[in-house]
Amino acid sequence: MPRYILGRVLQAIPVFLGTTFLIYFMVFAMPGDPLLALFGDKTPNPALLAQLRAQYHLDQPFLVQYWYYMTGIFQGNLGVSFSGEPVTAILARTFPVTARLAIMALVIQSVAGIAVGLVSGLRKGKLFDASALVVSLILISVPIFVIAFVAQFVFGIQLGWARTTVGSGAPTQDLILPAFVLASVSFAVIVRLTRSSVIEAQSTDYVRTAYSKGLGRNRVIPVHILRNSLIPVVTYLGTDFGVLLVGATITEGIFNIPGVGNTLYKAIVLGQGPTVVSFVTVMVLLYLVVNLLVDLLYGLLDPRIRYV
Amino acid sequence: MSTSENLTPARPLLEIKNLEVAFKTQNGMVKALKGVDITLMPGKTLAIVGESGSGKSTTAHAIINLLPGSGKITGGEVLFDGKDLSKLSQKEIQFIRGREIGFVPQDPMANLNPVWSIGFQVEEAIRANGIAKGRAEVKKRAIQVLKEAGLEDADKRMKQFPHQFSGGMRQRVLIGMGLSSSPKLLIADEPTSALDVTVQRKILDHLETLTRDSGTALLFITHDLGLAAERAEQLVVMYKGRVVESGPSREILQNPLHPYTQRLVAAAPSLASRRIQSGRQSVVAAAGTPLYAGAADAGVTESIDLVSAAAARAEQVAHTPAAGNAIEVRDLTKIYKIRGAKGDAKTLKAVDSVNFSIARGTTMALVGESGSGKSTVARMLLRLEDATSGEIRIDGVDTAPLAGRELLNLRRRMQPVFQDPYGSLNPLRNIGNTIGEPLDVHKVGDRKSRRARVFELLDQVSLPRTLAGRYPNELSGGQRQRVAIARALSLKPDMVILDEAVSALDVLVQAQILRLLSELQEELSLTYLFITHDLAVVRVIADNVSVMQGGRIVEAASTDEVFGNPRMEYTKELLDAIPGAHIPLGV
């Protein structure tokens, strides 16, 4: 296992360098003045422009710029936002809110998704399974902002069960509806993934052998069928984190939740290019870290990876 | 077992009566078992023999009600100790499984859950069957079970996972679990067919000792008639979901009455090699077939009788004057760089200074167990891989420097047939294109003549011409192997490398293909390199044998010499491991 962890961490380094380089390249190696391009049709305040020029070392060659940028990241310096506030300060304020929302969504999608997928797989072809398949397909097809509006309209406006926008301080009960919205797409994917893994596991030789040893269903299903079906689901949670980040941006924007996603959302809507780049970078770094953790979790779940 | 004669109670332990099983498919219910009767007395051993699709494994699964999802018992009864198992509730059958009926499955690689440790899986069985209680007690018992099954260092290996065990070791674990609660009956479904012959023999010996000691009755399922007769007192021969013949093993072997059993006896390589060894004639001819002297079947049985095939071959080779060596291999070595367990670079000598030569028009068998390097030799001969050192000469020409046109010429003269009938044909190309592809690549003739050649080749391997427009998934394993042979022959090569070419086939089909190979060799004066793990087949097809172990050739001589007078201990062990080596044949 230590070797596996080390290997994974070492593998993550070139990817980390590559992704940051790629983002940096996209922004600053384009022809013309990158800062003016980022401000689009807006005219930036000259003081801010000067500060940004200094921050990104635009007078230096491209690779030197990148070098300064990277050393900045390692020193915890993520630059300043459009308003001149350090990005790290904004993160400190907004990250806890997003973390709460994301964890709620993660719990909802994993617990509900695995449970529904398991029952569906065990009752293949029955009514429950058929309905779960249809519902999951619909949830996968409807874009998250449409789901968010439907939820706002039905639960907020028509039924009045929840507030359509989140109150100040983002109290947890206000986050319940957005968390469900955020969880919906991944919930559907997890249902389908769990279902097909469960169906596959049920026909494996080792499950038959488990029954032949005299084990009952209430032992075989959790220990041999579900346990093995979790491996692909956990792997999926890694890739899914990207969906979650984009989803959080849109959901936080629509429900006006003061989180990281909302900051990005506002920056995009207001056309504040440099802030957009800073926050996308933060999200990509987060995504890399989460995927590294998922890889390690995968090693824990699958002994064939752990002990080569 | 011999002492239990007067203790045997009158009631059978297992009595299967008129059992019917059907599977739900897209085309409705398809019957897999059509009225099977089997009786097994306590403490006895019984073997069910049959080819794939005969229903032998379905019978085993039906007994403990573990048919796959789409399968259902549709009639008859399974009486175990007087209780009808097919009518029991989930809870009741669960109580019987493991506790009273143990089960040893077929493929040791797939039957242990990869995510749980060996100890966990054994302890789970022990706890489920109430053999021991309490953590320490269960663990102690688990170690004991594994030790009895032949895992000496069980206490150290309890925490290891299945992928850290070899196939043989895993099978021992499965046997240990099957026997952990000293059941009255153990069902072993082809328990060793995935293993090397020498391992197979050790494990079966061990299984025999264990069941004899505990008085457990054994229901043994196998495709190998020789193995069945050697390991069981009673035989049940199944064919297409029915029992065609059953009775005392030896009697069935010596006096097979049903034409199907006669076919099996004639085609089983283990028995054929034994028969050739004892210098006797074909069992079918001698038996005189008292019940069904079915003339219609005589031709079929003749075509799959290995002994007569071998005799015909031997005669033909004797008449062909030796005309020098087609293939000469000198000091052939292949070293692979692999990554060691600690991530460090290591080297593996897969083939180690191998020398042999094959005379034109003869067959040499290269025999060895998995990992012996025999297939690597084949790939180097075919220039699919380059040798690390050493020399391969084809008709006196070193093949290593050949390239371009010359390499194409070499390929034209030497073609392979591989093992896996399901992998050796491109599933998206039709049979005609597959057989014709070599002609196309080598630009032989025009479209029309190529088409004619494809038809000719189909005729040669006895396949109907209508198959030219069909795809591989419509063919059986044996038919695919015929197509692979036709493809290999399309360029009229002198040499054919047969890499386990018949190993994956059912015995009757295997015998047919072996016969076909012999005929083609005679007709086209082919030189064969026949690579196999099965010494029994070698007896029928080869003139000379080289035995490989750990990358080296340990013994090389004529087939008669190797079988009659093996010099190396390893060769003796291999010969000894041929199932049925000790059965007296009444012929």
Add this chain to the structure above:
Amino acid sequence: MSNTPIDTVPEKIPERSPDHFVAALDDTPLVDVDSVTVGEKPSNLWIDAWRDLRRRPTFWISLVVILFIAVVAIFPTLFTQVLPDQNCSLDNSNAGPAAGHPFGFTKQGCDIFSRTVHGASTSLSVGFIVILLTTVLGILFGAFAGFYGGWLDSLLSRIGDIFFSIPYILAAIVVMSVLFAYRNVFVLSLAIGIFAWPSTARVLRAEILRVKNSDFVMAATAVGLTRFRILMRHVLPNSIAPVIAITTISLAGAIVAEASLSFLGVGLPPTFMSWGNDISQAQSDLRTNPQTLIIPSLALSITVFAFIIIGELIRDALDPKARAQR
């Protein structure tokens, strides 16, 4: 199980013992060994998949829906004579349905139905350009990495890893922010496609690794085919099925991506008819005029749904294992 020595072989065939049972030949007729039964029609993976699809009503329904949307996208004027972005009058702001305007008007007083009809071509164009891009890049990278292996594989796979490590919508947000002044259908498709191809490449690479070790590939090598011909003739055709299934599904993904980016404001400029833009502009009218939001949302969801369903059906049809799961 005694090991009787050979010399005790009985001279005569033993008498038939009472428990030696033989079935009557009439009950157990023998069939020729390995006889060939040729079915009525040829069958292989593709033929079988088509037979499977042909029998499914959902396949035909989704296909009709997709073809209908395609017709709407190519010939929008067949369905509405009202121009989507001219003739808007603030007099009609948020007005309800009227003659010739079945769903009423937006806040700007534009016809909702006409805008929705004209938005179809944007969604489909982005979808098709993106999958063209991901398929070409995915096949190039996946096929070469998987088939040739070695350093090429390491290089191509690492490049793929880097692109894969940036969620493609986030990447597109950055690209579109930089190219804000150049926003159009093609640039947007490029921004999405350039980061979406690694999943196609990964699927294909895994499939190629599986296929390239088949015996039929070895046999082709032994016949003397060149590596490239083996790739094109034997390996790629047998690896492409999962790519086709995932491509249909990623077409749906690209449509969603376009709508999401337009919704966020970094997709297409408001001068383009785009469902994402319309939904974005309608969000403030959720309480007062829900159909400005509902109609484009419905159009978007139905389109995506049809592509996802057909993609799932194709995937299942091309995978015999999945077919058995149903």
